[in-house]
Amino acid sequence: MGIKEGLSVAEEYLEARFRLCRMVYMHKTTRATEKTLGTILGGIVSDTTNRKLAYQEPVSRYLAAEDQTLDLYLALDDSAVWSAFAFYRKFASQQVSDLA
Numbered sequence: 682m683g684i685k686e687g688l689s690v691a692e693e694y695l696e697a698r699f700r701l702c703r704m705v706y707m708h709k710t711t712r713a714t715e716k717t718l719g720t721i722l723g724g725i726v727s728d729t730t731n732r733k734l735a736y737q738e739p740v741s742r743y744l745a746a747e748d749q750t751l752d753l754y755l756a757l758d759d760s761a762v763w764s765a766f767a768f769y770r771k772f773a774s775q776q777v778s779d780l781a
Contacts, residue, residue, distance in 0.1 A: 721781055725773060725777060728777065737768070739757055740762060741768075743757060
């Protein structure tokens with residue numbers, strides 16, 4: 682591959698990254714979802730009334746841990762997060778419950 686082909690590939694890569702940033706990462710739906718998720722997780726962290734319940738599911742266990750170990754982190758996957766939302770709808774504060 683010559684320099685010209687290499688530059689062309691690099692240019693296409695940078696152009697694709699620019700389009701992704703503009704059309705996906707900065708899309709209003711993506712930003713709203715990130716804000717909602719941040720509010721849910723922030724509410725779980727600040728909710729001190731449910732500390733006993735926090736240890737029943739992996740996301741709250743990870744957020745409540747003083748020492749966030751690799752084992753706690755590895756327990757987090759898509760299914761853990763989705764089941765945490767169902768858990769938060771029943772047992773979390775009103776604001777977190779409504780958002781979940």
